[in-house]
Each structure stands twice: as C-alpha cells, then as structure tokens.
Amino acid sequence: MTSMVFAILFYLATLLFVVGLLYRINSYARTPAPLKIPTTPAPTTNGGVVLRMTREVVFFESLFKANLWTWAAGWLFHASLLLVLLRHLRYFTEPVWGWVAFIQPFGMYAGITMLLGLGGLWLRRLFVERIRYISTPSDHLMLLLLMGIAASGLSMKFLAHTDVIAVKEFFLGLMHLNIQALPADLLLIVHLSLVVSLLVVFPFSKLLHAPGVFFSPTRNQKDDPREHRHLSTWAAKLESEKS
C-alpha cells in the first residue's frame, strides 16, 4: 500500500517538477530584455559572460563580496547538497558508476555539513534583525523543510538503518514502471514525503532562483551596446510606426 502511494506521489511530483520548471524556464526565455543592463564592469565577450556566470554559480562571487557569513553558510549548504544529490545517484543506477561509488564517503559527511549550512542560514534569519524583518513564514518553512530532509536522511545512516537494498529496488523499479515494495520504515517515509514536498513546491517558490540566475540580464548580458545594436521585437515595432 505505502509503496503504491509513494510510487504515485513520486510520479506526480516529478511530473509537476519537470513541467513546472520547463514552463518557468520557457517563460523567462520568451520574455524579451529590451535594454542592455549588465551591471558593469561587465565582460565584453561571450566567453567572459560564461566565466562571470560560472564564478557566480560555482563560487557565489557577488554574495562573497556582500556578506561573508551568509556566503559561508550558503555555499556550504549548496556545495554539500550537490554532493549529497550525486551520492544519491547510487539508488538510481545499476551497476553504480565508478565516480559515484568514489564520492560515497564524502557524500555522507556532506549530509552533516549541509545541515550545518542550513542551520547557519536559519540562525541568521532568526537573529539578525534585518534578515528577520524581511523573512516571510515560507522562508522559515523552506529552511525547515530542507533541514528535515537532511536530518531524516542522516538518521537513517547513523541512528536507525533502513534497508537500502530494498529502497534501491523500489527506485529502480519506479524507473521501469515496475513498482517494488518499499520498506515500511518511519524515517524513510518522512524523508521521502519531505522530498516529494520539495519537488512540488520548487516551481512555485523562491527556489526558482536556481534557473532564474541564468536569465538575470544584469549578469548574463555582454557589455557591448555601442558595438552591436540590441533590439527586442516589441521595441523594434515602435520604429516601423514612426521614422
């Protein structure tokens, strides 16, 4: 029964996640950027823009300039999350890819550092006056959700082991439309429910910062307005009307 419920939940959540995200990305991509507004000094070549964006996405360059504490906690969380996600590939691949096996041990500790990073961000949200002022209930809930995912995941590793072989069979089965039994394990149920919730809220929430950053005109535009005429479709129409 639980297996069936979770199978359906995962299919629906994944569908919502993928469709929702594609819809958003499509709407960002289709909205014109009529004016050149890179925050200067900005790169003047495409290669330069790729570098700028890479520094932004990999190292959080602007955040680093802004606030070391937020940067440290935020970067620790995101880097750990990446490792943790990669580590989880082992539940979806058979045989497990070599490099996924290689990062297994790091991925485990990353769960802990992820929790630390999130905790740091939450402490700032709770105790720094300015940040408490701008926080909405959903900002707190989002952190709690992620902390819940990390904590429940870690407990299965360190407190009450779950039958990972069965979990893997469930997910491999899921990928082949062949529903397998899921261990009826409370921590696992909590962990998976929270993950499903995350997938569902993603396309409707501030988590859109992940695709959004790539579409930010102040960061992704080349600084070459004098060399090339930049014209959006709706702005071009104004010209055909008058001279």
Place this chain on the structure above:
Amino acid sequence: MADITAPAYRTIPIIPALKPGSMEGKGPFVASDKLNEALGFPGQLVEDWHDRAIAKMGDLLSKYRSLKVFMDACVHCGACSDKCHYFIGTQDPKNMPVARQDLLRSVYRRYFTLPGKLFPKLVGARDLTREVLDEWYNYFNQCSECRRCSVFCPYGIDTAEITMAAREILDTVGYGQKYSNEIIGKVHKIGNNLGLPGPALRDTLEGLEEDVKDATGIDVRFPMDVKGAEVLLVTPSADFFAEPHIDSLIGYAKVFHATGTSWTLSSMSSEAGNFGMFIGNYDQLRTIAMRIRQAALELGVKRIVVGECGHAWRVAYSFWNTLTGVGDGADPNDRFAQMLQKQLDHRYKQPAHICEFTWDMIQDERLTFDKTANDKYIITFHDSCNVARGSRMGDLPGGQFEIPRNIIKAVANNFVEMAPNTTREQTFCCGGGGGLLTDDLLDLRVKGALPRMEVLQQTVDEHGVNFMATICAICKAQFTKVMPIYGFDRKMVGGVHQLVSNAIQLGQK
C-alpha cells in the same frame, strides 16, 4: 530648510539598527494634472487605479525579463539589505533594497502566483490597497536607481529595475512625481531640463566666450547649431549656468579648441539628461533620446560626444544604440539605424564620453598641461553611480574608473583615493540621483549622502583632501547643496574638466 540637519557620522561604519517607519510619509510632491497630461498620463489618480495598476504590472512582466526574473528569484538572503545609502542614512527598513522590492513583490505574488493566491500570509503576499499604493509612491521615490544593491545580489537583482517598474505603474494610474514629470515636460517643450530657451542659451554661450577671453586672452568658441561640425556635444543643461558645472563646460570647449576640433552644441537637443529612464517609461526614454538622433542627422556631425552627466551617460552608452541607432553594428537591413550609422565616423566610439575624447587626445599628445595650476588642490574622485555600474569608457571593462582618474593624474599632482569599498563599482550614490534632486526631498537627500560624506571626511582628515571631482551634473548639484549641511565648503566639489580647464595650455600646440 533650517530644520534639516545631517545625521551623525558612524564612528565605525557598522550596519545601522532598524528604525521602522522613520521615513514614512506622503513622499515628494505629486505631479499636477497639467504635468501628467503633458506626458500622456492621466491627470489624477484614476477611479479604477487598482485594475489599471495590476494590468500594467502584467504588461511590464511580459515586456521586461529583468522584472519577471527578479520578482521570482529573490531568496530573501539579505545580502543587499545593508548596501543602500538611503537605508544607511535613514535606518528605515523599507529602504533596504530587498524590502523595497518586496513592496512590489508582495503584490506580484498575490495577483500573479499560485501560492500568493492560495496562501497570501504564508508567502508575504498582499492585496493592492490604497495604503500599499501610497507606500509605493513614498518608498519608490526614496530609491535613486543607483544599482549598488545589484552588485551584491547573488542573482544580480537590480532594485533600480523594480523602482522603474513601480514608477511606471504609478504614472499609468495618474500618481506621478512632480519633479521628474515637470522636467520631462520641459525637455519636450523647450529642449532641456532646465527650461532654457534657445536665445537665452545663445546669450549664455556668448557670455562664456567673453569670460574665457578675459581670463586667458584666447578666443575659445562655444558654437551652436553649426552644420557640418565634426563633433556634436550633448551635455546636461546644468553645464550652461550652474556652479560648478559651468567650469567643466569651459573645460570641454578648451579641449576642443586646443585640439582644433570643430564642434557644436544643438539648440534643439541642448540636453543630455533623460529623465525618461528615471520614471521607467520606455516611450519617454525613447522620445527624449530621439532628439539627439534628429540633431545629429540635421547637423551632419561625424561624432557624438556626451558631457559630464551620470545617468545621461548610462542612457547614451547603454541605450542610445537601441533607442535611436547612435552607435555601431546595426544590421544592414536596419534602415532606421543605418541612416545615422553611415554618417558617423566609426574610427571612434559612438557615442563617446567627453572623458574618452580628452583621454585619447592626451595619449596622442595633442594637449599640454601645467599641472601646478591645480597644486592648490588635494583631489579625490567620486565615482558616479550610473557611470560606474551602468556604463563603460574605453575598450576594457572598468575603463569608466580608469579614464577619469587618468585624466586627473595628467592634469594635477595631488590625487588620493577614498576607501576602496566605497569607490568604483561599490561607489555610493551622492543621494540625489534617480529623480530625487528636489527640495521637497531634501531631508532624504541629506541622509542619503551620509556614507559618502563619512568617507570624504576620512580623506579630509587623513590626507587634507580639499577637492572632490566627479563627472555627473546631479552629483555636483546634490553635493553643493548637501555638503554645507555636513560642514564642508560647497566649492569642494567640481568636475574633472574643471581641473582640465585649470591646467590646459592653450595656443601652445
């Protein structure tokens, strides 16, 4: 304005504590029916303002990717929260860039997102009420669109874009700001922001020729409407008579004279400033910019050079090519732009900043200077926000920082920098930009100048600085007004070309 005093300097520039509500109020003077209608906006707040405002927001969301992405992407990390000079000076939490954005974002969430429709409280979504509209008017007129916050945001969220959108919505429902709309009206009617008619302008220029002749013995010309001149100079109209602006105008004229460049001003487009940007209205932005295209075509000039004006240079550098075709690289089938671009001389950047022009001439050794003429000054340089974060000079990123400094060092002996986290792309706005340079906002202007004044005081104490050069008409006007309130001499501020003017040797080469 006796009741307006400067806030105390912070001994260490720590992040200020919040003082909620400290800048609550009615905001600057509201534009009259006449002013609004002249620009095609409703004269007064319309009956159905609520629906019209939401419709406009939807329209802008479909036209501007910046607005659309910025509305969604903010994670409330707070990285920008202490970066705004108005927040630092006023301590009003609604002047934190993210909180300012949230004034609009909360309404966006309510009307344009599913969670905001279902659970408004949870995600901080609000109905658009009259209180919210008034709050927009007040706080979106406390942002100078200086983009400092965008430097620090991990997603590059630029509050200036959001302020522009908010002001555009306000204008659409008939709730415009007097100062900006009045100025735009003057540009359309008379040709410049200060409402200086052609004949008066001609008189002023003749007077200047006499003054310079008296001072130097040399016939330096200030030509107007000269067909076939090589250079069309477009400069902020404050340069024609305001102090210290006029000294920079004299500097440009001397540079043209000394290098034998034929140049002209245009009575039709005697204004580089473009307040269309400040109110976020694309049509106004474009219509005002079109005057320069028209003047360039009529006069048949080969180059267009822009004087010392911060937001004008952003508009010229970043937007003119898009709006009017002043630039290079238009598609061969783009007849509108080609018409002008064929006329322009593309060995030079189009448009060029006067600092680029002068610096090129210095490098070509076509100018000589007596640096000792500026020895009475210990000089520092204030980067103007729109130049620093919305434009460039020269070929390399950051040329907008190097070139004006290079010129100062070429014409003067004593130059010192202000604290590094307050210069270049991290510079603080003077406190008067973005359509806020009006006396009904003087209290805000004084408070917004605080971070710059603190750092200036530091260079005065440590290095005896007695001159702060800048290349923006608004900075110059704002500082001459505000600096005495902080106990500085108003003559401490001036243009880069004022220093050029002091040191340039005429008639040598």
